[in-house]
Amino acid sequence: MSTTVGPEIERLISLLAKLPGLGPRSARRAALALIKKRDTVMDPLVSALADVSARITTCEICYNVDSQNPCHICAAPGRDQTKICVVQDVGDLWALERAGAFRGTYHVLGGSLSALDGVRPEDLNIAPLIARSGRGDITEVILAMNATIDGQTTAHYITDKLAGSDVSVSRLAHGVPVGGELDYLDDGTLSAAMRSRRPF
Numbered sequence: 001m002s003t004t005v006g007p008e009i010e011r012l013i014s015l016l017a018k019l020p021g022l023g024p025r026s027a028r029r030a031a032l033a034l035i036k037k038r039d040t041v042m043d044p045l046v047s048a049l050a051d052v053s054a055r056i057t058t059c060e061i062c063y064n065v066d067s068q069n070p071c072h073i074c075a076a077p078g079r080d081q082t083k084i085c086v087v088q089d090v091g092d093l094w095a096l097e098r099a100g101a102f103r104g105t106y107h108v109l110g111g112s113l114s115a116l117d118g119v120r121p122e123d124l125n126i127a128p129l130i131a132r133s134g135r136g137d138i139t140e141v142i143l144a145m146n147a148t149i150d151g152q153t154t155a156h157y158i159t160d161k162l163a164g165s166d167v168s169v170s171r172l173a174h175g176v177p178v179g180g181e182l183d184y185l186d187d188g189t190l191s192a193a194m195r196s197r198r199p200f
Helices: 007-016 026-036 036-056 088-101 126-133 149-162 187-195
Strands: 080-087 103-110 138-144 168-172
Touching: 007 026, 026 036, 036 168, 080 126, 088 103, 088 187, 103 126, 138 149, 149 168, 149 187
Parallel strands: 080 103, 080 138, 138 168
Antiparallel strands: none
16 A cells, blocks of 8 residues: 555554455455544444453353353353254354354364365364263264365264264254355255254
């Protein structure tokens, strides 16, 4: 960017451009919108970001991110503690919660196995999942992996690790399109996929 703006605004635009879905042009538009609505948008946003940054933590049970530990989902009364829905990332957990499709607990892996990217089982939260599943009160593990090669590889790996246990392993129905990612699906598709899950 040229010297039409000061370094502070350039830095704001540069940081906004790092967010998913925002390129340089979108970042400039977002920065301008924030500047124009400084009192009603920018200042509250700065306060919210500082608050989240100070309070954010990772749940010691499911690896969700929240402002409390255990997270609000793990601590909520009335959730079905016998079922664990395994997701790759927190965005997938939020998508399922938004759809209202599941009332059990979750487990966030933190990604998927990938030989190309060098992501190994020990790089993910797989060992804690296997430990949780062996507690005795867990009856079903639902694999809500993205319908990608890496997602399915991860699902097969977890299924092999749970083989021989008393835990039922299921996966989302194929209403989730191949190559699709949970965070981009509509609520109806997610709800139907959860209802139509079957053994894996």
